[in-house]
Amino acid sequence: MTSKKRQDMTIGEALRANGVSRRGFLKFCAATASLMALPPGAATAIAAALEKAKRPSVIWLSFQECTGCTESLTRSHSPSIEGLIFDAISLDYHHTLQAAAGHGAEAAREEAMKEHHGKYILVVDGSIPMKDDGVYSTIAGMTNLAMLKEAAAGAAAIVAVGTCAAYGGLPAADPNPTGAVAVSEIIKDKPIINVSGCPPIPVVITGVLAQFLTFGLPELDDLGRPKAFYGQNIHDRCYRRPFYERGQFAETFDDEGAKKGWCLYKLGCKGPITYNACATTKWNEGTSFPIQSGHGCIGCSEPDFWDMGGFYKALSQGKLGSAEGLAAAAGIGAAIGIGSALLGSSGQKAAKAEIKAKLDKDMEATK
Amino acid sequence: MTLLDFARGPGMQWSLIILIVGILWRVVGTLLLSAEKDYSQARQGGTGPGIRAVFRRFWPHPEFVKPTLFHMVGGYTLHIGLFVVIFLFAPHILWFADLLGLPVWANLPNNIIMLAGALTAASLVAFVLRRMTHPVMRRISGFDDYASNIVTLLPVVTGMLAFAHTPIARYETLLALHLLSVELLFVWIPLSKLAHALFFIPSRYQLGAAFGRRGVKV
Ligand code: HEM
Ligand code: SF4
Numbered sequence: 001m002t003s004k005k006r007q008d009m010t011i012g013e014a015l016r017a018n019g020v021s022r023r024g025f026l027k028f029c030a031a032t033a034s035l036m037a038l039p040p041g042a043a044t045a046i047a048a049a050l051e052k053a054k055r056p057s058v059i060w061l062s063f064q065e066c067t068g069c070t071e072s073l074t075r076s077h078s079p080s081i082e083g084l085i086f087d088a089i090s091l092d093y094h095h096t097l098q099a100a101a102g103h104g105a106e107a108a109r110e111e112a113m114k115e116h117h118g119k120y121i122l123v124v125d126g127s128i129p130m131k132d133d134g135v136y137s138t139i140a141g142m143t144n145l146a147m148l149k150e151a152a153a154g155a156a157a158i159v160a161v162g163t164c165a166a167y168g169g170l171p172a173a174d175p176n177p178t179g180a181v182a183v184s185e186i187i188k189d190k191p192i193i194n195v196s197g198c199p200p201i202p203v204v205i206t207g208v209l210a211q212f213l214t215f216g217l218p219e220l221d222d223l224g225r226p227k228a229f230y231g232q233n234i235h236d237r238c239y240r241r242p243f244y245e246r247g248q249f250a251e252t253f254d255d256e257g258a259k260k261g262w263c264l265y266k267l268g269c270k271g272p273i274t275y276n277a278c279a280t281t282k283w284n285e286g287t288s289f290p291i292q293s294g295h296g297c298i299g300c301s302e303p304d305f306w307d308m309g310g311f312y313k314a315l316s317q318g319k320l321g322s323a324e325g326l327a328a329a330a331g332i333g334a335a336i337g338i339g340s341a342l343l344g345s346s347g348q349k350a351a352k353a354e355i356k357a358k359l360d361k362d363m364e365a366t367k
Numbered sequence: 368m369t370l371l372d373f374a375r376g377p378g379m380q381w382s383l384i385i386l387i388v389g390i391l392w393r394v395v396g397t398l399l400l401s402a403e404k405d406y407s408q409a410r411q412g413g414t415g416p417g418i419r420a421v422f423r424r425f426w427p428h429p430e431f432v433k434p435t436l437f438h439m440v441g442g443y444t445l446h447i448g449l450f451v452v453i454f455l456f457a458p459h460i461l462w463f464a465d466l467l468g469l470p471v472w473a474n475l476p477n478n479i480i481m482l483a484g485a486l487t488a489a490s491l492v493a494f495v496l497r498r499m500t501h502p503v504m505r506r507i508s509g510f511d512d513y514a515s516n517i518v519t520l521l522p523v524v525t526g527m528l529a530f531a532h533t534p535i536a537r538y539e540t541l542l543a544l545h546l547l548s549v550e551l552l553f554v555w556i557p558l559s560k561l562a563h564a565l566f567f568i569p570s571r572y573q574l575g576a577a578f579g580r581r582g583v584k585v
Contacts, residue, residue: 222537233532233538235532236532244477245476245477245478246476246477247457247474247475247476247477249457249474251471265457265458266457266461266471272538273371273538273539273542303369304372313465314458314461314465315458316458316459316461316462316465317461317462317464317465318465326383326384326387328384329383329384329385329387329388330387330388330391332388332391333387333388333389333390333391333392333395334391334395336388336391336392336396337391337392337393337394337395337396337399338395338396338399339396340392340396341395341396341397341398341399341400342399344396344399344400345399345400348400
């Protein structure tokens with residue numbers, strides 16, 4: 001620790017104090033710039049802005065979650081450029097990463113909230129259970145709902161990390177036993193940035209934070225995600241797309257088509273309705289992503305991805321429920337048909353009788 | 368529930384129910400209507416000429432080829448195009464296979480589907496324009512004629528827009544519009560002149576058989 005108090009350092013100072021090289025820092029800025037599809041020159045601008053920015057206090061709350069988002073962030077390759085961001089921010093509270101436990105930990109959270117009131121960034125992963133007054137998930141005796149409301153009150157902005165925090169995710173999957181909801185369904189008066197994914201790509205999590213620190217609130221799509229990272233459709237960027245166009249599909253995971261790398265649409269790929277950076281940024285230092293590894297996209301960055309008809313059902317399949325309704329419809333239709341035919345034929349008879357009566361009358365008249 | 372969820376779930380379910388009820392109502396109701404008894408002596412059996420008429424009428428008699436050429440070319444393009452687009456595009460095949468519990472059949476490449484879609488749309492548009500401009504066609508065209516044309520055109524246009532991920536709206540929105548237009552088509556089929564799809568074979572047969580009995584060449 002240098003003589004300056006950590007909170008008072010700029011990001012640049014903090015990084016140097018932690019032994020991060022200038023080169024490593026610039027590499028991070030360049031990666032972030034390219035991820036945001038900014039021209040290469042922007043990396044210097046990001047570097048300059050980050051250098052001068054004050055280290056923000058970050059409070060990270062974990063609710064109904066599996067810790068996969070944190071794992072994604074921390075288990076990335078090392079030394080990680082993603083890790084840099086942890087040196088750059090002042091992470092004042094994080095269940096999994098902090099050393100303190102129990103009352104000490106909660107005290108640290110309360111202190112950070114008081115000291116940086118109105119200025120800290122609140123990161124949330126996990127959904128919030130609403131049923132039965134939120135008893136299904138509590139921390140130190142406090143429900144997630146109460147803790148979120150308390151922490152949100154003093155936050156400058158909220159970053160909802162992972163699909164659970166962003167849209168309810170797995171806990172909200174049908175039948176949603178705990179009444180789990182997204183952060184945005186509870187907090188209405190603070191800017192919320194959704195960083196969806198199950199988990200999100202690590203560099204996207206840190207990229208969003210870097211973008212926020214350098215450029216302020218990012219432009220969001222209609223699902224509250226930063227357009228810079230979620231503007232791309234997987235199917236539009238997928239290297240298997242030519243096979244889709246040619247109508248060449250793998251039918252099973254081990255057939256000839258699968259071996260030849262054909263399109264995975266028939267095996268349930270949700271790429272056409274999924275927006276994320278997987279197909280371009282990829283995972284594990286740009287090594288691969290699910291489709292490249294031979295499995296269809298499961299659409300994990302989209303709301304309700306768990307309930308989209310099944311991971312292995314093609315997009316156009318599995319949405320119709322039972323066929324019973326349709327069978328019943330056939331019965332009803334036939335019944336109406338018979339009914340209308342009977343009506344029709346009695347109508348025919350009546351018309352015939354009418355015509356006959358008229359003819360008879362005419363005959364009478366001519367007699 | 369998003370628009371797409373609605374279109375895929377309840378929207379599709381209800382439109383299919385209406386389609387099935389409607390088809391059975393129209394078909395059963397029509398077939399059960401009592402036909403006039405034909406008291407004249409039959410010159411020959413009706414079955415042969417009936418079946419012959421079903422096929423013979425796929426192409427006009429020589430003297431009518433020229434006057435009906437526009438309708439023949441446009442009509443065949445439209446119907447073959449629709450067949451290709453509806454039944455040979457991979458996502459559609461999966462949908463039908465799923466709905467009907469059938470095995471998946473072979474699909475065509477997308478560029479051929481798009482070509483068929485474009486030709487289909489072009490012939491539908493040509494038919495509307497002709498209805499609006501041709502002096503006779505204009506007088507004999509009513510709401511049903513125009514509506515049936517447009518309701519058929521919409522799924523083709525929205526399908527192609529969605530397929531191309533046209534940036535006028537998000538893909539999911541375009542796809543939802545595609546499905547809603549398909550649902551409109553499903554509902555409209557039994558209630559309109561599109562019901563010719565159900566009736567053209569039995570009515571050709573019926574007429575062919577009646578002509579046959581009276582010794583009229585079909
Ligand atoms: C060139 C014309 C067309 C194109 C390019 C097209 C394209 C598409 C696409 C891309 C899908 C999405 C499948 C998915 O979920 O991934 C779809 C679904 C569907 N289309 Fe079309 N379509 C066309 C015409 C039609 C027509 C004329 C019909 C009318 C019967 C139709 C009926 C359907 C149905 C029933 C589905 C399945 C619904 C679902 O995905 O849940 N399409 N179409
Ligand atoms: S594998 Fe998935 S994303 Fe890639 S082309 Fe096929 S459907 Fe699209």
